[in-house]
Amino acid sequence: MIIIPLLVALFVGGGTSIAAESALPGNVLYPMKVSVNENVRGFFAVGAEADANWDARRAERRLEEAETLAMMGELNAELRADLEARMESHIEAFKARAAELEDGDDAEAGAEARADFESAIRAHEGILARIVAERAEGRAEVQSLLSRVRLQATAATEARVMAESRISLGLGVNVQAAAEGKMGASSNKIAEAKTYIAKVKASVSAEVYARAEARLNVAIAAHARGEAQLQAKAYAQAFASFQEAIRVSQEAKLIISAEERLDVGASGALRIDSGTNVRTETNTETNSGTGVRGEVKTEVKIGL
Incomplete structure (x- = not known):
């Protein structure tokens, strides 16, 4: 089974696996985060509902990574395209799981999963819109991502409305x-x-x-x-x-x-707080000039 080598990798490199959770695209540990850690966590998501929720969460994780990179001024075209592709792949997987629930015996769980996903993506839409409005650096890349997120948010709303309508029509005497x-x-x-x-x-x-x-x-x-x-x-x-x-x-x-990750200063402007209040793990360019992003804990906040 494919999960066996994944579990071996996770437990043998336990410390590395934990460190990988804070890795961003471009970091040497990022492949472990998305290909090992997340696949192992997905293995323990039992059932279509848990699978759907995990697929939705993975899409959120990609958006969180993009937001952090954008706040650091490091969201370039290559990283943005990679994160968009990963996000949309997770969303397609989520849609398939939600449809599986709706077509089976748990249509209500499918509708609830769609509603939760809609809430999440709408929240990220707001975060990205604020970044576009207040940060000039990398604005074109954030705007491109925001456009894709808005399309997904609209589709999520339409799918949720349709799912709830089907439930209402199919409830009958119940x-x-x-x-x-x-x-x-x-x-x-x-x-x-x-x-x-x-x-x-x-x-x-x-x-x-x-x-x-x-x-x-x-x-x-x-x-x-x-x-x-x-x-x-x-x-x-x-x-x-x-x-x-x-x-x-x-x-x-x-x-x-989202305020736990992103904040707004007293002036209302976006900022990165790299003080002693550590909450969100991100990366900066270090490692002896090699261009490899090293692990640095920092707090990034934004108002919604």
């Missing part, structure tokens, strides 16, 4: 129970997002907090609309409203979590 179950899930997700956002309020910029709070308010409104629709026995519409509340709550959390 539509009331499904809507009531989704109401509980929506309430929990909103409470989770509210707690998380309040917890980190003091550590994020006012702008980022306001954006997250605005999205949370949209989720709360969608939940309230769903409750009214449920009382009116418009169960399919209530189901869709609760699903929207879940999706937007997740987006609110993602806006805040």
Whole structure:
């Protein structure tokens, strides 16, 4: 089995494998990150739903790498093209897994996976747009990536809407129970997002907090609309409203979590903070002038 040599490589080179997790494209450890570490993690993703979530996460990882390179002024045409290709390959794999769920016995899980992916890619769309607006260096490459991400975000929204419509039409006599179950899930997700956002309020910029709070308010409104629709026995519409509340709550959390990697200074301008507050591992050019990026821990932040 192909996984055996991968596991051997992982455990024999354990320290190297861990270091590879922070590698960016162009780093000598990057091939281990994407070809060994990620394949091993994928092996332990059991089932179509877990596979779909991992494929979506891999696409996010490529976007995070691109954002970090862009903030460092190192996102050139070659690296951008490579990351775009990898991202789109992961997205195609995700779409296939989600379709597998929808065509099987777990259409709701497929729709939820699509909603989560849409939330994530919309968050990255916002990050890239801010980088384009505020950083002149490498702007053309970031703009090119942003255009591709926007296309994927639009496609993700369309696929999610279609998946939710199919579920609503196919619920039949179970539509009331499904809507009531989704109401509980929506309430929990909103409470989770509210707690998380309040917890980190003091550590994020006012702008980022306001954006997250605005999205949370949209989720709360969608939940309230769903409750009214449920009382009116418009169960399919209530189901869709609760699903929207879940999706937007997740987006609110993602806006805040991106602040863990990306920040905005007091002036509102983008910056790279390489001080003692280490959170995100990135790379700079070192290693005796060889041009090989070495491992340097740094904090890169941006407002959304």
